[in-house]
Amino acid sequence: MNDFNRFNKVSGIYWLKKGLSDLKIKIKLKPQDGIISLPKFEDYSKGSNALNLENTTEEYTFKWQEKVFSCWEVQRYTDHHNCITETELNYHEQINDIDYKPGKIFTYIHEDYYLPLPLDCKKKKDGILKLDSYMEQLSLNDPIARVFGGETISTTHLFKSEENLDVDQEEWIAMHVVYDSSDYNEDKHLIFKQEVTLLSLYHNISQNYLIITPDVNNLELNPYCVETLSGVLLGYQYAVEVEFNDVESGEELVLLLKKLHKRWERKQKHLLNFYMPPLGKKQYYISLEILTATGFDMDNLYIEFDIKVPEELECKDILQGRTHISEAATVDNIEEWSFGHVIEFSLEMDSGTEATPLKFFMEAISTDWWGRHRTEGYCYLPLPLEPGCFTQELTCRRPEEINSVEAKSRRFFLGGCHLIKDLNVLVEPQTKDANFTYITTGSIKVRWNIISQTHIGNMGTTLVAPVSGGASTASALLRGAEAALHKYKQARARLAAATKQIGDVHGEGDG
Known part of the structure; x- marks a missing residue:
C-alpha cells in the first residue's frame, strides 16, 4: 500500500457482509493557505462592494469502480493508435461517445493496474507477511503463547515462504483516487506528468473486507495535505468520506461505524483546544x-x-x-x-x-x-x-x-x-x-x-470576557459574543414594550 509518511495518514479496515455496489466515495478539496476568497478588481468595477465569503471547498463524489479520466488520459485514448488492450479500446469508445471533460481529480480502477495490490504474492520474490495470517493466529481468548504459535514467542511464525503460500486464496479489487498536478501547454498537451494518490481502496473478495488508505477524516480537525512522493506540498488540503448506502450489505455495521465516527469527532473536539494568538x-x-x-x-x-x-x-x-x-x-x-x-x-x-x-x-x-x-x-x-x-x-x-x-x-x-x-x-x-x-x-x-x-479580527470591536487559565479559545469567544447579542436583543424588546405601554397610559389620561 501507499506510504503516507506524515500527517497521521493511517489505514482503516471495514468488514462487509456483501458487495460494494452502492459505495460512495467523497473527496473534499480546498486551498491550504486560505479559506476565504478575497474579491477581485472586476467585482468592484461591477458595483459590488461586498466581500466574497463563500467557501472555496470543492467536493468530488465517486462510485465504486467508477472510471474518471484525466486530461492526459483523454488525449491518449482519443487517438485509436494508442489503444492496444481491450481495456484501452473500451476507454476509446467511452471518450468518443460523449463530450468528455477531464477532471482535476480522476480515478484508476482495477483494470488499470495503477499500483500493486496489498500482499500481492505474485509480484514479490521474498517472504510475505499476510494479513490473514494475523487474523487466524490472533485470538483474544487464547493465551499469549498460543497467539504466537504455542511453543515459543517468535515473530518467525508469522512469516511464510512463497512456496507455502496459496496465491489463489487472495483475491483483491483495487481503486485509486488521484490528483492530477501535471503541466500542460495551451493546447492541453502533456508537458510534465505528475500525479498524487489521494485515496486507495482495496477490497478483499475472499475475506470480504475493505482497506481504505488513508482512513476517513475531517476537513476542519485533521485535514490531509496534497503532497508528492518527495514531500513537496502542492497547496491543497483534502478530506475523505465513505458512505455505505447498501442496506442489504450490513446496515447494522454501517450504523455502528457512523455512531463510532460521530463519537470520535465529539471526543476530538473536546480534546482539541486551539489557542489563538493575541490580536495584532x-x-x-x-x-x-x-x-x-x-x-x-x-x-x-x-x-x-x-x-x-x-x-x-x-x-x-x-x-x-x-x-x-x-x-x-x-x-x-x-x-x-x-x-x-x-x-x-x-x-x-x-x-x-x-x-x-x-x-x-x-x-x-x-x-x-x-x-x-x-x-x-x-x-x-x-x-x-x-x-x-x-x-x-x-x-x-x-x-x-x-x-x-x-x-x-x-x-x-x-x-x-x-x-x-x-x-x-x-x-x-x-x-x-x-x-x-x-x-x-x-x-x-x-x-x-x-x-x-x-488572529485577524474586527478592529472596530473589542470583546472582553473572563478568561480561564489566561487563555480563551475561538469557540468560547464566539459563544460569548452570541450570548451578549441575544441578551441585548431581549433587553431592547422589553424596553420597546415598556415604552409603548407608558405611551398608551398617557394617551388615555389626556382624553
Missing part, C-alpha cells in the same frame, strides 16, 4: 531537524548550532545547543553520520511588519581518544519565515591559517585553533578582513517546518 500579533512555530552529515575527514562527529533572531522578533526558547556524538556508518560506499536532532521554538512579532530571515549557524566538530576537539567545518543557513516544509543540504567550510605547514601541525597536535571569533563572518565573508583561508569539507543535511498563525 503573528506567531511562528518552527521545527528544525539536523538529519545527517557526509564528507568529513574525522569520525565521532557532533554539531553545535546557534540561531540568531532579528530584533523585531520575540523568542523565549533556547536557541543554542549541540547534538549527540555520532559514529560513521557506511551507506552505499559513503560514510554518513546520523543525528536526527530536533530543535523546536516559537517566535512572535507584530502582524503589520515583515521579519528578516533568521541566521542558523552550525559547526561540525570531531573528537578523538586523546580528548581533542577539531573543527571540521562551519555552515550558515538564512532561514526565511515562510510557512511550509523544506529540506536542504549545506556545504561546510573550515578556516585554516595561511601557513599550511603550521596549520596542519597545529591541527594534528592540538586540534587546531578557533580562528572565527564572530559567526557573522560566515554571512558576508567578503566584507570581513581575515588572516585565514577557507577549505571546503563535508555537508550537513537539515529539514525544517514553519507554521504561521495570525
Whole structure:
C-alpha cells in the first residue's frame, strides 16, 4: 500500500457482509493557505462592494469502480493508435461517445493496474507477511503463547515462504483516487506528468473486507495535505468520506461505524483546544531537524548550532545547543553520520511588519581518544519565515591559517585553533578582513517546518470576557459574543414594550 509518511495518514479496515455496489466515495478539496476568497478588481468595477465569503471547498463524489479520466488520459485514448488492450479500446469508445471533460481529480480502477495490490504474492520474490495470517493466529481468548504459535514467542511464525503460500486464496479489487498536478501547454498537451494518490481502496473478495488508505477524516480537525512522493506540498488540503448506502450489505455495521465516527469527532473536539494568538500579533512555530552529515575527514562527529533572531522578533526558547556524538556508518560506499536532532521554538512579532530571515549557524566538530576537539567545518543557513516544509543540504567550510605547514601541525597536535571569533563572518565573508583561508569539507543535511498563525479580527470591536487559565479559545469567544447579542436583543424588546405601554397610559389620561 501507499506510504503516507506524515500527517497521521493511517489505514482503516471495514468488514462487509456483501458487495460494494452502492459505495460512495467523497473527496473534499480546498486551498491550504486560505479559506476565504478575497474579491477581485472586476467585482468592484461591477458595483459590488461586498466581500466574497463563500467557501472555496470543492467536493468530488465517486462510485465504486467508477472510471474518471484525466486530461492526459483523454488525449491518449482519443487517438485509436494508442489503444492496444481491450481495456484501452473500451476507454476509446467511452471518450468518443460523449463530450468528455477531464477532471482535476480522476480515478484508476482495477483494470488499470495503477499500483500493486496489498500482499500481492505474485509480484514479490521474498517472504510475505499476510494479513490473514494475523487474523487466524490472533485470538483474544487464547493465551499469549498460543497467539504466537504455542511453543515459543517468535515473530518467525508469522512469516511464510512463497512456496507455502496459496496465491489463489487472495483475491483483491483495487481503486485509486488521484490528483492530477501535471503541466500542460495551451493546447492541453502533456508537458510534465505528475500525479498524487489521494485515496486507495482495496477490497478483499475472499475475506470480504475493505482497506481504505488513508482512513476517513475531517476537513476542519485533521485535514490531509496534497503532497508528492518527495514531500513537496502542492497547496491543497483534502478530506475523505465513505458512505455505505447498501442496506442489504450490513446496515447494522454501517450504523455502528457512523455512531463510532460521530463519537470520535465529539471526543476530538473536546480534546482539541486551539489557542489563538493575541490580536495584532503573528506567531511562528518552527521545527528544525539536523538529519545527517557526509564528507568529513574525522569520525565521532557532533554539531553545535546557534540561531540568531532579528530584533523585531520575540523568542523565549533556547536557541543554542549541540547534538549527540555520532559514529560513521557506511551507506552505499559513503560514510554518513546520523543525528536526527530536533530543535523546536516559537517566535512572535507584530502582524503589520515583515521579519528578516533568521541566521542558523552550525559547526561540525570531531573528537578523538586523546580528548581533542577539531573543527571540521562551519555552515550558515538564512532561514526565511515562510510557512511550509523544506529540506536542504549545506556545504561546510573550515578556516585554516595561511601557513599550511603550521596549520596542519597545529591541527594534528592540538586540534587546531578557533580562528572565527564572530559567526557573522560566515554571512558576508567578503566584507570581513581575515588572516585565514577557507577549505571546503563535508555537508550537513537539515529539514525544517514553519507554521504561521495570525488572529485577524474586527478592529472596530473589542470583546472582553473572563478568561480561564489566561487563555480563551475561538469557540468560547464566539459563544460569548452570541450570548451578549441575544441578551441585548431581549433587553431592547422589553424596553420597546415598556415604552409603548407608558405611551398608551398617557394617551388615555389626556382624553
